[in-house]
Amino acid sequence: MNRIVFTGTASGFPSPDRACSSFVLQLGDKLYQFDAGEGFSNSVQRLKINFNQITQVFISHLHPDHITGIFLELQLMYLAGRRMPLEIYVPDEGVESLEKAARLFYLFKEKFPFVFHFVPIRPNPVFREKEFTLYAYHNRHLTPNQHIIEQTGAANLMQSYSYVVNLADKRILYSGDIKDETDLDGVLENIHTVITEGMHCDLEALADHCAEKKVKRLIVTHLKQNQYARPSALLKIAAQYRGMKIMMAYDGLKLTI
Ligand SMILES: [Zn+2]
Numbered sequence: 651m652n653r654i655v656f657t658g659t660a661s662g663f664p665s666p667d668r669a670c671s672s673f674v675l676q677l678g679d680k681l682y683q684f685d686a687g688e689g690f691s692n693s694v695q696r697l698k699i700n701f702n703q704i705t706q707v708f709i710s711h712l713h714p715d716h717i718t719g720i721f722l723e724l725q726l727m728y729l730a731g732r733r734m735p736l737e738i739y740v741p742d743e744g745v746e747s748l749e750k751a752a753r754l755f756y757l758f759k760e761k762f763p764f765v766f767h768f769v770p771i772r773p774n775p776v777f778r779e780k781e782f783t784l785y786a787y788h789n790r791h792l793t794p795n796q797h798i799i800e801q802t803g804a805a806n807l808m809q810s811y812s813y814v815v816n817l818a819d820k821r822i823l824y825s826g827d828i829k830d831e832t833d834l835d836g837v838l839e840n841i842h843t844v845i846t847e848g849m850h851c852d853l854e855a856l857a858d859h860c861a862e863k864k865v866k867r868l869i870v871t872h873l874k875q876n877q878y879a880r881p882s883a884l885l886k887i888a889a890q891y892r893g894m895k896i897m898m899a900y901d902g903l904k905l906t907i
């Protein structure tokens with residue numbers, strides 16, 4: 651079965667029923683994870699996802715609501731006696747620091763029963779396997795930090811990516827955070843399903859852009875709590891489109907692909 655299971659649909663402000671950003675792409679018996687927000691380790695157990703089957707994790711950018719769950723996940727896999735190697739694809743700017751952080755948290759590779767690595771995202775393609783090819787496209791989500799980075803001499807490179815998953819018969823776009831909906835302009839060609847954060851977007855403009863490109867399904871995730879609490883705004887937008895289904899994601903949503 652090919653499907654996507656949403657394991658975290660909150661923004662940077664988690665709520666009692668929503669963990670921070672993550673989902674699992676299941677292709678047959680293989681599992682691939684996208685983003686690793688806080689709460690992932692709880693969600694996979696609640697949703698009965700065999701986390702030891704995950705072979706690759708693809709991180710969109712280094713904000714805590716997309717990456718910090720990875721350390722508890724590593725600990726969980728260690729305690730569960732995992733043997734299979736794990737590759738964690740991250741923006742290049744983070745590789746060295748994340749390797750150091752793992753050691754800081756006493757996740758010593760030498761005592762792990764499985765091999766894990768932080769791998770730099772090198773477009774393109776980032777990853778290729780029999781089932782799919784993965785492409786990453788840089789977006790402007792982190793550019794508002796430019797001033798403070800210049801002022802403080804920080805080494806941050808503002809690397810943030812949207813991913814296109816190329817399957818045999820369809821293409822899926824996953825965008826973690828973006829600056830605004832125009833970040834998706836160049837990557838919407840021939841996309842069947844768009845999964846995108848909605849917090850930094852004009853949702854109406856986003857839906858317009860997707861409909862123009864004949865997207866079949868638009869799944870909006872990573873919304874503010876008040877947007878989730880009042881879905882009427884998105885439902886009103888959804889009612890305007892024929893031929894494109896618009897949905898709000900929730901933790902536990904299973905999407906057949
Ligand atoms: Zn975020």
Ligand SMILES: [Zn+2]
Pocket residue numbers: 711713791827
């Ligand atoms: Zn972010």
